[in-house]
Amino acid sequence: MSRLLFWLALAVLVVMAVRSKLRGAGSGPAAPSRRAPPEPPAIETMTSCAHCGLYFPASEAVRADGLDYCSPAHVRLPAK
Ligand SMILES: [Zn+2]
Structure with a gap:
């Protein structure tokens, strides 16, 4: 038994x-706990626009002449 x-x-x-x-x-x-928070979003590299200095994700950058710009319009404007 x-x-x-x-x-x-x-x-x-x-x-x-x-x-x-x-x-x-x-x-x-x-x-260990069932109430674990969801995984934080992946930290993305930030870059700044060569013309206006705005910070934004590097994946959205418009690259020209080795510089990052926030938009195609700023590519045509001179870098500061
Ligand atoms: Zn800009």
């Missing part, structure tokens, strides 16, 4: 372990 209880307890432990693993898999790296 105690053998049966042992296997029953083992089965319950295995089910609990699998459940907690499945729950953790959906929310990124093994977070």
Whole structure:
């Protein structure tokens, strides 16, 4: 009888372990709490416009002559 209880307890432990693993898999790296905040957005490199000095994400930059500009209009204007 105690053998049966042992296997029953083992089965319950295995089910609990699998459940907690499945729950953790959906929310990124093994977070200890279920209320972990969502991952912060990737930090993007910032650059400044060579004409007006405005800071903006480098991915939106208009590049000309090795300089970054905020818009195609400022490419045509002289750099400061
Ligand atoms: Zn500009």
